[in-house]
Amino acid sequence: NRLMNEIILELYKQNYAISNLAPFSESFYRRYGYENAIYEKMYELNPAYLRLFKPIKEGKIVREKWKESNLKEAVIRLYQDKLNQNNQRNTVDREEWWWDRLDTYYPGRFICVYFDKNNQPAGYMFYCIRDRDFRVEELYYKTPQAAKALLSIIASHSSSDLKYYVKMPESSLLGEFFPEQEELKVQILPYMMTRIINVEQVLEALHLTNSGKINMEITDDEIVAENNGTWEIDQINKETKVRKNEKDPDYSGSLTNWTKVLLGHLTLKQAVRLGFIKEHHPVDNDFIKGEVSFYDYF
Numbered sequence: 001n002r003l004m005n006e007i008i009l010e011l012y013k014q015n016y017a018i019s020n021l022a023p024f025s026e027s028f029y030r031r032y033g034y035e036n037a038i039y040e041k042m043y044e045l046n047p048a049y050l051r052l053f054k055p056i057k058e059g060k061i062v063r064e065k066w067k068e069s070n071l072k073e074a075v076i077r078l079y080q081d082k083l084n085q086n087n088q089r090n091t092v093d094r095e096e097w098w099w100d101r102l103d104t105y106y107p108g109r110f111i112c113v114y115f116d117k118n119n120q121p122a123g124y125m126f127y128c129i130r131d132r133d134f135r136v137e138e139l140y141y142k143t144p145q146a147a148k149a150l151l152s153i154i155a156s157h158s159s160s161d162l163k164y165y166v167k168m169p170e171s172s173l174l175g176e177f178f179p180e181q182e183e184l185k186v187q188i189l190p191y192m193m194t195r196i197i198n199v200e201q202v203l204e205a206l207h208l209t210n211s212g213k214i215n216m217e218i219t220d221d222e223i224v225a226e227n228n229g230t231w232e233i234d235q236i237n238k239e240t241k242v243r244k245n246e247k248d249p250d251y252s253g254s255l256t257n258w259t260k261v262l263l264g265h266l267t268l269k270q271a272v273r274l275g276f277i278k279e280h281h282p283v284d285n286d287f288i289k290g291e292v293s294f295y296d297y298f
Helices: 002-013 026-030 072-083 096-100 144-155 199-205 255-262 268-273
Strands: 018-021 034-045 060-065 110-115 121-130 133-141 163-169 185-196 212-219 229-236 239-245 251-254
Touching: 002 018, 018 034, 026 034, 026 185, 034 255, 060 144, 072 110, 072 121, 072 133, 110 144, 121 144, 133 144, 185 255, 199 229, 199 239, 199 255, 212 255, 251 255, 251 268, 255 268
Parallel strands: 133 163, 212 251
Antiparallel strands: 018 185, 034 163, 034 185, 060 110, 110 121, 121 133, 212 229, 229 239
């Protein structure tokens, strides 16, 4: 208990906005202000459906072991392109040392990169085969052709003796590429929990769907007292201003419940309907949050 309090206060002093962790117990970490905010979508593929994806006729696919790979530059470029779209939230900005330690942390993985007809990288995939499971642990594509090309690589390993799993971000629409979907098994699974360390920083990083103001009250942060109180978010055009005030709030909720809205997948209206957030004065507004593409584990 002392250690968790000390860590969170130290993060606040060092000006961190959020903290993510992989929980051994959700209820345990919720005591310290953490809440489920990062989910993954897990596809279990029917081998019969994979046979619908034929070898590509345009572009090329290069496959190598990561530690022997000359493909790192292409993978890093694709990953960084995604970050630069400015629609990501809580997606890890991987530094060079992170890429270098991938093979140590995830030994035995293969990397595939699809290059389009102009020889430009358009998609990549990390996968491994263990204990008769074919597991895709990271897949990203810029174009439909890249998605189908990577699915064709999975199909080239098609066997009734294997089970096939593809881990994707929660917002993934990969299943739409399958002409037959009835026996696709799709699960949304909680992955990482997030703790808002500095409410003001998080609110300043978000935008509202409409110009205007929202007054939101945050309660129950028993570690970082500065986060409690009523915060006014005022958006004029695309500029967001955040400050504390003494006004009656439009909405009230605990820090963990606001995390579901600010960094999780609930809209403000959904959180009100579910009873996580209390509505005092209805406001026709919500938060624009972007997508989470979280493949990392630490």
